[in-house]
Every structure is written in structure tokens, then in C-alpha cells.
Amino acid sequence: MAERSFKREVQDLKLGAGETFTGEGILAITKALLESGVGYVGGYQGAPISHLMDVLADAQDLLGELGVRYEANASEAAAAAMLAASVHYPIRGAVTFKGAVGVNVASDALANLASSGVTGGALVIVGEDYGEGSSIMQERSHAFAMKSQFWLLDPRPNLPSIVQAVKQGFELSEASNTPVMLMVRIRSCHVTGQFACSENQRPPLSVREALSEPRRDFARVVLPPMSYQHERDKVENRWPAAERFITERGLNEVFGPDTAPVGLVVQGGMYNGVIRALQRLGLADIEGRSAIPLYVLNVTYPLVKDEFLAFAKGKEALLVVEEGQPEFIEQGLAAMLHRAGSPVRLFGKGLFPMAGEYTGQIMRDGIAGFLKEAAPQLLPGQVIAPNAPPPEMPDLSQTVPIRPPGFCTGCPERPIFAAMKLVEQELGKHQITGDIGCHLFAALPPFEIGGSTMGYGLGPASNAAFDGGGARRAVSFIGDGGFWHNGLSSSIGNMVFNRSDSVAIVVDNFYSAATGGQDVLSSRAKNPSKATGNPISKALEGVGVKWVRQIDRTYDVGHMRDTIREALTSDYDGPKLIVASSECMLNRQRREKPLRTQAIRDGRRVEAPRFGVDADICTGDHACIRLSGCPSLSLKVLDDPLRDDPVASIDQTCVGCGNCGEVADAAVLCPSFYRADLVHNPGRWERLLAGWRSRIITWLQARRARRALDFGEAS
Amino acid sequence: MTRMDSVMTPQGADSARAITKLVVMAVGGQGGGVLTGWIEAVARAAGRAVQATSVAGVAQRTGATIYYIEIAPEGVAAPVFSLAPAAGDVDILIAAELMEAGRAIQRGFVTPDRTVLIASEHRALAVSEKMVPGNGIARAEEVMAAAGIAAQRFLSADMEQLAVDKGSVISASLFGALAGSGALPFPREAFEAAIRASGKGVEASLAAFAAGFDAVQGAVYVPQAKAPKRAPEVTGPASALIDWALLMDRVKALPKPAGDIACAGLQKVVAFQDCAYGTAYLDHLERIAAMDDPARDHVLTREAAKHIANAMAYDDVIRVAERKTRAARRGRIDAEMGRSSGQGMQVTEFLHPRADEIASMLPAGLGAKVQASEAWMARLDRWFNRGRRIRSDRVSGFLQLYLLAGLRGYRRRTLRHAQEQAHLAAWLVRVTQARQADYDLAVELLRCRRLIKGYSDTHARGLSKFDRVMAGAGMVAGRADAADWVRRLREAALQDEEGKALEGALRTVRSFAE
Helix, strand or coil, rough: CCCCCCCHHHHHHHCCCCCCEEEEEEHHHHHHHHHCCCCEEEEECCCCCCCHHHHHHHCCCHHHHCCCCEECCCCCHHHHHCCCHHHHHCCCCCEEEECCHHHHHHHHHHHHHHHHHHCCCCCEEEEECCCCCCCCCCCCCCHHHHHHCCEECCCCCCCHHHHHHHHHHHHHHHHCCCCCCEEHHHHHCEEEEECCCCCCCCCCCCCCCCCEEEEEEHHHCCCCCCCHHHHHHHHHHHHHHHHHHHHHCCCCEEECCCCEEEEEEEEEHHHHHHHHHHCCCCCCCCEEEEEEEEECCEEEEEEEEHHHHHCCCCCCEEEEEECCCCCHHHHHHHHHHHHHHCCEEECCCEECCCCCCCCCHHHHHHHHHHHHCCCCHCHHHHHCCCCCCCCCCCCCCCCCCCCCCCCCCCCCCCHHHHHHHHHHHHHCCCCCCCCCHHHHHHHHCCCCCCCCCCCCCCHHHHHEEEECCCCCCCEEEEHHHHHHHHHHHHHHHHHHHCCCEEEEEEEEEEECCCCCEEEECCCCEECCCCCCCCCCCHHHCCCCEEEEEEEEECCCCCHHHHHHHHHHHHCCCCEEEEEECCCCCCCCHHHHHHHHHHHCCCCCCCEEEEEECCCCCCCCCCHHHCCCCCEEEEEEEECCCCCCCEEEEHHHHHHHEEEEHHHHHCCCCCCEEEEEEECCCCCHHHHHHHHHHHHHHHHHHHHHHHHCCEHHHHH | EEEEEECCCCCCCCCCCCCCCEEEEECCCCCCHHHHHHHHHHHHHHHCCEEEEEEECCCCCEEEEEEEEEEECCCCCCCCCCCCCCCCCCEEEECHHHHHHHHHHCCCCCCCCCCCEEEECCCCCCHCCCCCCCCCCCCCCHHHHHHHHHEEEEECCCCCHHHHHHHCHHHHHHHHHHHHHCCCCCHHHHHHHHHHHHHHHHHHHHHHHHHHHHHHHCCCCCCCCCCCCCCCCEECCCCHHHHHHHHHHHCCCHHHHHHHHHHHHHHHHHHCCCCHHHHHCCCCCCCHHHCCCCCHHCHHHHHHHHHHHHHHHCCHHHHHHHCCCCHHHHHHHHHCCCCCCCCEEEEEEEEEEHHHHHHHHCCCCHHHHHHCCCCHHHHHHHHCCCEEEEEEEEHHHHHHHHHHHHHHHHHHHHHHHHHHHHHHHHHHHHHHHHHCCCHHHHHHHHHHHHCCCCCCHHHHHHHHHHHHHHHHHHHHHCCCCCCHHHHHHHHHCCCCCHHHHHHHHHHHHHHHHH
């Protein structure tokens, strides 16, 4: 079950014509799919569209009622492959995943799909993970549309535009027999707003009904000679059909005056940022009416030549607002102008940075710079010649610490890396690779373990060059998400096949945790619509791994350390796999907390563990923190003139996972940690016993206090 | 293409100025999303066009997160909102942690012409601050000072504590502070209605909301004055009390500026052992005081009072057991864990003795022999080296610690004591020698004692750093900047665990000293 529940919000997906939907972008997309008569949906989670998968999962009942099939795909490639249903059947299908990495994974299937062409509308909803908050390499998904010839929508980032883009996307796909990719940026996914609803549509032909009448058309199979035919078909038929549809249906939009010396060509997703810059320059009003013409590309691929040249006509200069690199759109438009022999000057990169997000300041500076160059008469005076320099701000760059994401309080992965660090202290540094997932946070302080991330499920595979063995065995990490995504075959299977003499550690936290706690094959939770509970260790045995150690409590740091040491020093020269399993603490708390609260309320006995530090025993060396980094294990400055350094301190957010005590023990750190189990509703006998114990202990303490000087708690 | 009917003539002024732009900067897990939802609900209920965005993703896992809200002025039905805040264009900034307020200032989101900055004064320390062996905590006062300059209005309080006190979370107290600031044109009831409508933990949220509201309403936040430190209440056998009084008389005779710290030091040493040990402490201290220079404000004596006390009250097994069995401890744990009278409490201690600790507890002569013998050390490890979890709330567990603590009388005969005494003596000789030529160097050498801390391996590493810094001090002795170099070496030693920074600093010293 996912971290965030949309059970309440999915009720809004039932709204009918005349009603207004209020909510987040991803929900609006889901609603638009239902209003479009989609026949099947699927995808693979990952920011920023994880919640779209969660919404679909939570909306399964509604989807079922409408005859829509929902599939949680194994990977982005699997999701794209599912669109094969729209190749031969007139059924609309939509899948979602993140860009650019998800598109990378899906590219094989996407290329085949694009070559085959589609009968039913096929929509790929890509959450473009670019700019602030991104967790991946900074690339554009745009190039995939160009190379495989599918169409790319980049609607203006407001709910009505996004909803319209979904509907137009299906129609465009059907009109041109081509899959369509709908791109939504990080903030668009989570932007809130309203739109007027239509009725949900049942698919005219459901996937279930389609099975009673299977179809096949050899012309759509990617095999010679058809594959040659496909390429020609793309260029001769599908592309012109798409251009026709885009022009006739007016998918792109023009704002502002008809005649002006200059104009802006804007990716749909950049529209709001551009308008804000114009508003700040006094060139657009609060509702977006602009003094400068804007050509808004809600379709960023293909570019429609006639439309663009018509917009350019009569203008002296144009500015292309295109985020990211390379600047495909700008290049395309420049070629169009050049071939048409147009004298219009084209600006873009240079005024805007090649790399990085177009933030508010960059947008304002870029557009102001363009106008200064091409139409200074439009700019307000203080922009051209500012009369006051901006105020001097105090420099905090040396003060404010960076705050990258890290393991949550009580995370079961923390002790795995504490153990790894201890082993490295013993045996020396090792060649270590990471994978994609929460465990990648181990690359950051305080652990600083793992030096590469080559792709989802590719952690062990990225150590292949080192698998022949050497002075110290190579180690790789892979999460349960990555394991099922791609890792079992690409990483583990091939370790077996190539007789790799290295160690791989599978971090099994029972969920696809980094993306929001979705279930995977090996999840232990019962899921009403999915088959969970398939152990990773069995899969390992199935592909022929002989050396497997299953650890069922990662918090046992000593055991964890001994097992890693064993794997690194064992005589066995084949692949050595450790499956380190403990439940993601975020999900566990979410599951257990309500139950615990209820139990306490019901008067049942409940032990609530938490850790503490004896400040007078802690010496302030912070060795424990260097093996933890837990948010609840922090520092406290003592009011003691004899102490220079702050001591360790555990706050009330501690969940009592046990890592502190285990690490103190395994690393022989210090005796200042203690675990305090608060017992709610203790039984009568227990209370009696505690009373006796307390009396004896108090007597002993008083006895000693009589014999030596005592300074109260102050000393 | 669709021709949109939207033309205007240039106005020369920012037309979006009337849109209220609000940024929430938080640490992942603080409930920034909940706060954003509430603010949006308040604006929507007032009939305003409003938009919220966030950057979710892995930053949610304890990283720095940002949420952004735009609220249109009354009467504007379909404004074009921006999805991201721009530097210099923010009206209200809510920082759910003090360094996040600093980050907001750094990013230009707080400007003196318009930004109301509402910040929580509490700190959630970043890993980089916590992991240094010394004190790596960022300087909060710099951010507070910068906030005063950067913001048009700066409102702050410990919003975390306000919320926790009411059994709620910081999003509620910050929401209250926003309402109390008057920066949004909506009445208090409208804010409270948004909390009620969310339906979860309403009562606690409302209480925290009220606390946040009041904290910024009072305009100036008055931090609670610290209770003046009372002289410790000393109890014990009559004869020891007399000895204590005599020791205190000697403390009073020390130079005034060193008085308080010597008193604290004496107390620590006597609590560690007994009054006779306190006498030894004062003997050391008086010898140093005699060498001191009143013109230097008795820095030497003050530093000696602090570091000699720490050196003499070393962390051995007996001390740990004594601290863990003190009567006051249980009350402290109960308070920290929020135990009420009807609840039980189980306390588990994590101890891991090794051969070293056992050998160091033997009588000095025997202990030294054992420590020199590999076979014996291996044997001791086999017998004792094991993690032990002791339930100190049970009589059996308590007794183990209690009996260990009872070895106090025997402590002076242990190997550990002999080693500590020798170390102390050698160190004080170095200090005394340095004092003759270089007052500042002597002070710095005293301060180097700070390097020795921790237990087992950490303690060994600290000792080795201490030795290396002392060796470095030997190399620079006689130079005019010797004290400064020793300070630099010590600070380098506190930067990282392995002593890489120290090694670098020592290389520099060697480059000119040899």
C-alpha cells in the first residue's frame, strides 16, 4: 500500500458534467483519462508521477466499474509495451512514468510502438523530472520523440489546459496513428486548480471484450519488409496527418496583439513563467493579457512550419523560450526561417542559459535582455537604466548547511550501511556500487558508501568489470524495487552466468519505498488486487545463486556486519548474495501507529520503545552519529562550563528502532545509550513487581548517598 | 493555432504585484504539505483564486523542501499564476526551521521592501553539523541577524516547541503564526475553520495554532529568563561535608575570574572520587594559579580549572556505573520519556566491555602485566568481550552496576588510574615548561585536553590526536606564533574522525619547522 492514500480524492473522479473539480494536477489527469474513454491504464512509479500511480491504484474500483483495466507494470519498458494493445485494437490506452530515466528504460518498447503505429489512441504521460527537486541526471525526454517519431505535448500548466491536452492527445494519436507523449513538469503534477468536468466514458471496446475477437495485422509488425514501410509511413502519412490535426484543431495557441515588432515562441509548460516575467515588466496584465505576441507550443514536437512562419511574418525578432539542452526547438525553428529565406532574427540560448531550470529571475532577465536588444521602446524605464542597485544582503553561504535528503528516522537501511562502514574499518576500503532507491542516500555523509548509479536494477551489473575478483571483493547494493524492475535478470542472473566472484546486497524494505511505498512482488503486506509475498531469496535460488544469506532483522548490526564480513572473506568464489530485509519504517509506522493508539485506548498493555542518551556519560565525540545520521539523533549544548562540545541527544521523534544501541554495541562505542520502554496499561502483577523493585533500588541508592558526597543532579 | 483574445498595452509597472506570493520552506517530514493545504483552503473559502505547487520527490526524505502558494486579489477570477517563486518577489515566507530561513534569505526570497518572514527558531541539525567530532553546529545568531536585515517584518518563535507542548506538529503553530502576523487579509476564524475541515487531530492542532498565533501577536517574543544557577545542594556524611567546606574555602582563595569554573571542576572531581581527590585537584590548580598573570585575566587558571577537572574525572567503568545508578537518573528518564504515574518503565543499558577495560580495572602492577601479554588479553576477550544488555530497572541488573560503582574506593589502585595520573602529570609538566617562555602556548596546551574523549577506539583515537598535537606543539615551541599554531592543530583535529585535517596541518608545520 502506498505512502499517501487518495481514497478520499478519488471520489472526485466520479464528478459529472456541470460539476467543478478542485484539486491536484495528477488527479485532473486521471479524470481526463476517464472522460476520454480510456480502455486500460498502467505505468511505473517515480517522482513526479508516483502519485498518479497511487491515484490509479486507489481508483481501481471506479476503473473496474467503467471496464478500464489497471496494471501496475514491472517497469517503464513493460508499461510502454502494454500500449501494444492499441496497435491492433481501437482501444485507448495510457501509461505513465518519469522522464528522462523512465523514457530511457521504455525506449525499446516506445520505438517499436512508434514504428508499428497505433489504431487506438496511445498516450504516454511523462513526469519530466528536471530542475529543482529533481533526483536524476538532467536531460530532456524531447529527443526520444524526435528519434522515434511520436508526438510530444507540453500543455500550459493549468488544470483546464492539462485536461484538454489529455483529450486532444488521444485524438491526435488516432488521427495520425502515432503514440503521443504528454509531458508534465514536476510542479505541474502537483499544481492545484479547478476545471469543469464532463461525464466519464466507458471505453467503446473494452480490453475484455477485445479478447473475444482477437485481431492481427501483419502490416503493423516490426519486421522487414514492414519496418521499411513503417519509416516511409511515418514521413509520408503520419507526420503530415499530425501537422494537419494540430493546425486544424488549433492545438498551439497565440496570445497578444496581431502585429508587433517582436514575438515570443514558448513551450506550453513555460507559459506561466513567461507571463509572470511579462507581468513584472509591465507587459502583461494580471490575467495574462500580453502586449507582446506569444506563440505557445502546446505541441513541442512536431513543429508546424506553416503555422510558425505565419507567426514570424512581419516581425523583426523572435525569442524562443525553451528549457534544457540541446535546444531542439530553437534549432528546428532556425532551420525553418533559414529555408524560407526569412529575415527574422531568432534569439534563444545565450540570452537564456543552456543548462538549468528557467527560474523566475532567469526568465525575467532573459526576456528583458531580448527586449533591450530587439524592442527597447517596450521596456519600462527602470529596467533599461535601474536607478538603485539591489540592496546588499548578508552573506550566509558559510553559515547555512546543505540539507540533502537522507534516511528517515528508524530506517532499516541505516544499520546495513553502519555494518558496511564497520566492515570497511576492519578490512579496508572496497569497490562499492549503488543502485537507484533510498539506499542511494548511503553515498552521502555520514556513510559515504557507493560511488556510482548506472540505472535502476543495475547496481550489481555496474560492478561487472570487477567481478573477476582481486585483493578485495567488489560489493554492490540493489533495492527490492530495482531487483524486480530489472535487477533479477540484468544484475543477478548474469552474476551467476559469469561466475562473478563478488558480493551483492539486496536491500529489501518490503516496498518500492523511494517512490512512495508502492507494493512490489516481494512485499509482505496483503494487497487485495496484487499477489505479494514472493521472497527474493527464492528468486535468487531460482536463478542459480548458491550462496545466499537471508537477514530478517537488519537492525542487528553485529549480525549484519558478520554476514558482510563472511561474504567478503569466504572461500566460495561464485556470487554471494545477502538479502537484508526489514520493513520501511515510514510505512511501518503508518501501519502500526493507529493500531497502537487504539490498543492503548482499549486499555491493552503496549510497550513503546524509545532511546535516550545519558548526557553525563556522553563525551561529545559524535562517533555514534557518524554511524547513523538519524534525524532523531541530534546534539544538545549542555549548560556546563566544563564542556566544550555538544553531546548526543535523542528527541521525541525516535521510534525505538534499536540502531543506536546496536551500533554502540557492535562498534563498541560508548555506554551512554539506553532504551526506555514506556509500558502503557501495565498489569496489576507488573505494577506490583515494579513497586518492589523500585523500593529495593531506592533503598540501595539511599544507602550509598549516606556514604559519599552527593551533589544532586547538578553534577 | 488557436487565436486567443488577449491584448494589453504596456503599463510600466508589475501587474502581478497584487498577487500575494507565499513560500513555505521546510525540512522533509515537517508537514509542509499540510500547512500548504490549509493556507490554500483559507484563501479558497474566501472566494479568492489560488494556486499551490510543491516540489515533491526524494527531498521529502529529510531534505530541504519548498512549497509555493499564490493568492489573487479580490475580484480577479482568472489570473495567470506562476508555478515557482522568484527572487525578490515574495510577500510572505514561512520557514519551518531556522537554517531554512537562512536558505530562503540566501535564495533571495526575503527582501526588505516587502517580505514578512515567519520563522521557527528551533534547529533540526543537518548531518554535516552533527558528525564533526567537535562542535559543528551552524551559528544561529548569524541567521537571526540576517533575517532582521533582510525581512520587512521578522516574526519568530520556537514553533516546534510550541506545537510539541500542545501534542501537535509544527505545521499547526506556523499556521497560527501566519494568522497572527496579519499578513493575509483573512480573520482568525477562517484559519481555524480550515483546520476543522481537515478533520484530523483537530483539537491539538487548534491548541498549537493558538500558541503560534499568540507568539507572534505579542509582537516581541520574550525568551523565558533562565533561572539563576543555584549553588549545589550538597548532602552526605558529616565528616565529608566538613572536608568539602574546607575545599570550598580554598576555591574562594583562587583568583576571582576562575572561581566559578574551579567550583564546578572541584565538584566534578569530588563526585568522581572523594574529597581527598578534590584536594589533589586544588593542589594542581593552585600550582598553575601561582604561575598565572593577573594582567591576562587569569585565563591560564580558568582553562586549567576546566581541563584538569575533566582529566581527573576520566570516564572509567566505575564512573559509568555510578552515573547509571544515581537516584536522580530515573526521574530524569521518566520526565524525558513523558511517563505518567500509571505507566511502567523498563530501562535497558547497552554495555560492551573488552579486554582493555577489564585489564585497566586490575591493580596497576598486575594490570600492566596482563595488558602486555597477548595470551591474557585474548583470554579476557574470550571471557568478557560481548555486548551486554542490562535491565537496570530490575534488581539483578541494577545490582551489577551498583556493585561496579561501589568499587570507587578501590579505583586509585587500578591500572587505569595509574595511566591517567601519569598522563596528567606529563601534560602538566609540558604546560609548566611552556608557561616560562610563552603564556599563550601554555593556555593552548591546556585546551588540547579537549581532544581526549569517548570510549574504547574513539578514546584511543582521541589520545593519538592529543599526542600528535602535542608533538606538533613541540615543533613550533619558541616561535612567536606557537600558540596560534597549536590552536590551529587542535581545531583541525576536531574536524574529522580520521584526523585527515590534522595530518594536513601537521604537514604544514613540519614544512617550516624542520
